[in-house]
Amino acid sequence: MEIRRATADDVPAIVAMLADDPLGATRETPGDPVYAEAFKDIDADPRQFLAVAVAEGEVVGTLQLTFIPGLSRLGATRALIEAVRVRSDQRGGGLGGTLIQWAVDTARERGAAMVQLTTDASREDAHRFYERLGFVASHVGMKLPLR
Template sequence: MTAPLADLGGGVVLRRAVVADLPAVVALLTDDPLGATREAAGPEPYERAFAAVDADPAHLLVVADDGGMVIGTLQLSFLPGLSRGGALRAQVEGVRVAAAARGRGLGEAMLRWCADEARRRGAALVQLTTDTRRADAHRFYERLGYVASHVGMKLEL
């Protein structure tokens, strides 16, 4: 196990993911109606993506670890840009907490850690996107101070 990045309370720590965590992370990504329809069938694409993320210091794939069991995950990426006076942005992706672990404040603790880490690295803002069909997620993010300030658009390739 990698060194903890944060203590999330209740015996749960946030730590950098390792390749052995991939099956649990993928299970979290697929454990909802939207994720079940868009995730790959085999491990190879996830192994390639993990290797790329893990090798790049601008990206962190983290897991919430409860005594060796992965019960949450997210990716935090740092994006330099020219807008906003050359501001560094922190992008949060793939936020998931296992259904059985919801309601314990883990998602909130994970996102507060993201904001702290972004500040520590000098980012000007933390941003994320969430599917328009995730009304509960929208309320959750708004409760934490996130503002629906932009309309996101995607082009599937």
């Protein structure tokens, strides 16, 4: 398996994984051209890394890694992990842990002082998964939907 930067050709497989769970099924629309435009914005931004895990020529996992420069913590850069997904037929085999470790290693290589992520409050299995990997639920996350 390899982890690499996503290409425009990977977008349909990524969106299919985003839509393949109870939450994603209510908010994603595979095939909508809006994803191609969003990909262009992500790909053009040097602080974004949309990664895919590829096995036997097929996209089997994804995550987005965002680097956020800041003033706090002595001007530290944070790395934000978002949209972690593993294709349903690949779950339970360690791929998720491999993706997260890749993200942590990449963040460290790029000088980030911290890696952070959010996970929906209803995703109890995901909470346990991240805790097993060393993440700590140290903050309360809040969101305000704008659309």
